[in-house]
Amino acid sequence: MEDLVITAACDGGRTWPTVVGVAARRSGALLAEEAEALSAGAAVLRRPATSVPRDDHLDALVEHDFACLAPDAAHVRATELRPPLASVAVEPVDVRTSAGEERVATLRREHVLGTVRVLGDAGAAIVGETYTTGGAWTLDLLVREGVLPPPPRATIVLGKPGGTWSPPTIDALELRVRSLPPGTVWSVAVCDPDAAWRILPTAIAHGGHVRVGWEDNPYLPSGEVAGSNGELVALVADTARRLGRPLATPARARRILGCAEA
Amino acid sequence: MTMDDLIITVAADSHHSYPSNPLPADHTRLGLVDEYVAAVDAGAAVCHLHGAATFDPASASPRPDPGAWTDFTEAIRSRAPGVVIQNGLAGMTVESKRLLAEAQRPDMMSTMCGPHDTRFARDADVGEPIDLYAAGTQAQLEGLCTDPVIARIKLELECFTCGSYWIMQRLIDRRLLPGPRFATLFLGWEGGTWTPPTLEALLFMVRHLPSDTNWNLSVMDPATAWQLIPAAIALGGHVRVGWEDNPYLPDGRRARSNAELVETVVALADAMGRTIASPDAARRIIGISATV
Numbered sequence: 372m373e374d375l376v377i378t379a380a381c382d383g384g385r386t387w388p389t390v391v392g393v394a395a396r397r398s399g400a401l402l403a404e405e406a407e408a409l410s411a412g413a414a415v416l417r418r419p420a421t422s423v424p425r426d427d428h429l430d431a432l433v434e435h436d437f438a439c440l441a442p443d444a445a446h447v448r449a450t451e452l453r454p455p456l457a458s459v460a461v462e463p464v465d466v467r468t469s470a471g472e473e474r475v476a477t478l479r480r481e482h483v484l485g486t487v488r489v490l491g492d493a494g495a496a497i498v499g500e501t502y503t504t505g506g507a508w509t510l511d512l513l514v515r516e517g518v519l520p521p522p523p524r525a526t527i528v529l530g531k532p533g534g535t536w537s538p539p540t541i542d543a544l545e546l547r548v549r550s551l552p553p554g555t556v557w558s559v560a561v562c563d564p565d566a567a568w569r570i571l572p573t574a575i576a577h578g579g580h581v582r583v584g585w586e587d588n589p590y591l592p593s594g595e596v597a598g599s600n601g602e603l604v605a606l607v608a609d610t611a612r613r614l615g616r617p618l619a620t621p622a623r624a625r626r627i628l629g630c631a632e633a
Numbered sequence: 634m635t636m637d638d639l640i641i642t643v644a645a646d647s648h649h650s651y652p653s654n655p656l657p658a659d660h661t662r663l664g665l666v667d668e669y670v671a672a673v674d675a676g677a678a679v680c681h682l683h684g685a686a687t688f689d690p691a692s693a694s695p696r697p698d699p700g701a702w703t704d705f706t707e708a709i710r711s712r713a714p715g716v717v718i719q720n721g722l723a724g725m726t727v728e729s730k731r732l733l734a735e736a737q738r739p740d741m742m743s744t745m746c747g748p749h750d751t752r753f754a755r756d757a758d759v760g761e762p763i764d765l766y767a768a769g770t771q772a773q774l775e776g777l778c779t780d781p782v783i784a785r786i787k788l789e790l791e792c793f794t795c796g797s798y799w800i801m802q803r804l805i806d807r808r809l810l811p812g813p814r815f816a817t818l819f820l821g822w823e824g825g826t827w828t829p830p831t832l833e834a835l836l837f838m839v840r841h842l843p844s845d846t847n848w849n850l851s852v853m854d855p856a857t858a859w860q861l862i863p864a865a866i867a868l869g870g871h872v873r874v875g876w877e878d879n880p881y882l883p884d885g886r887r888a889r890s891n892a893e894l895v896e897t898v899v900a901l902a903d904a905m906g907r908t909i910a911s912p913d914a915a916r917r918i919i920g921i922s923a924t925v
């Protein structure tokens with residue numbers, strides 16, 4: 372089994388505004404959160420592709436989230452960021468924030484293919500963000516059409532409220548993993564506070580990678596809000612140790628995720 | 634375990650999925666009515682109709698011709714009394730659905746419940762694939778549930794992924810979607826809202842279904858449709874077949890008629906000891922009145 376790649380998704384201001392608050396999005400605060408997450412065991416930092424590039428001297432692999440950006444906008448951002456790793460939505464998105472705000476996106480085939488192509492041309496390794504089994508179909512299409520070199524990488528998001536919800540359950544995890552194209556490198560993000568800590572150990576034990584942080588679920592198993600992203604990462608790292616799975620360093624994560632050498 | 638009778642839905646008149654569908658696209662032609670009536674005679678209790686509509690670029694949705702659609706419906710009803718009429722074309726606007734419902738008085742109406750992102754490429758030799766997209770938001774479904782005309786019609790809730798269940802549950806919690814509900818599970822429909830046509834996926838979709846909900850299975854994939862239909866029959870689900878979903882019989886031959894596909898389902902159900910629902914029995918199970 373590969374070493375466990377922990378991705379820290381520290382920016383919870385958009386998804387959990389009522390819990391994490393807006394102050395946590397200030398770049399100084401986020402940078403401190405990211406540094407703590409790295410020392411707790413994370414190898415990858417997830418940042419919005421729309422954020423200002425930071426020369427932060429952190430030893431980390433950065434995953435820039437291009438989400439639903441159209442090919443033209445993605446091209447502009449990719450030229451500026453030169454991202455080694457980029458996540459892209461590969462199926463329709465219908466999600467809610469903790470404030471009940473609705474975010475809905477219909478993604479045409481040429482939009483998804485175009486954005487993935489642009490990012491690939493810019494040298495990024497692609498992570499397909501999936502909410503249901505639908506994303507697995509798109510990843511398969513991207514590989515078949517030669518837009519994405521195999522094996523694909525996918526994030527399996529579970530329990531995100533909205534019309535692209537998936538139950539945050541073990542059987543949903545199994546179905547999602549088995550639906551992906553063969554050999555796909557996958558990680559899991561669980562957005563349901565009641566279920567997150569029940570799902571992650573199974574993912575770790577079955578060779579998956581893990582994404583945690585305020586963006587996905589700011590709550591600890593006790594139900595209290597985590598004081599820092601580092602606390603959430605430390606819990607995953609501890610579970611991995613108990614299950615005998617070593618943590619990947621940023622350098623190792625680059626190889627696992629198929630990124631170009633730094 | 635007692636199980637409801639098996640409701641068979643026939644979906645015959647779409648040209649999106651298989652453009653080679655030999656039925657005329659013009660709904661004033663009698664061949665179409667014959668096709669539906671023969672399927673009802675073979676055991677179908679529900680007719681899923683795409684009816685007479687053109688695509689309206691302004692609203693990016695199908696615009697029905699209520700007069701032609703009503704004539705088509707009445708021609709079926711006169712020869713198949715009591716049969717359940719279910720309007721397809723879930724993507725019509727609320728206004729179009731209301732206009733059509735007032736003229737044609739369907740028993741059921743398909744509605745999106747979560748996003749719809751489908752690639753129709755089943756006839757590989759007939760042109761480019763067709764991609765269809767629609768948002769199917771919670772707000773849209775809520776608009777249908779609170780419309781005074783449409784709220785009286787039983788909705789067929791189109792579930793392409795389990796995301797549909799989240800939307801259903803929100804409306805159930807607010808008492809806007811009364812039971813018994815009727816959901817169709819779409820497996821093997823390619824596109825960004827794909828759910829694999831596997832036993833594992835079927836069991837998953839059934840296990841997580843909201844309460845008090847009848848379910849119906851539609852499989853677009855010819856290679857697996859006849860693997861999943863017996864499972865649906867055994868699990869207490871209902872089954873939809875027809876040229877829209879899969880025109881092929883288990884041995885790979887193209888069905889000569891939609892009735893031939895219905896007959897195959899009937900034969901399987903007979904062998905499994907499950908009774909076929911008559912239109913009247915189907916009305917009781919679905920929860921719609923005996924007459925319209």
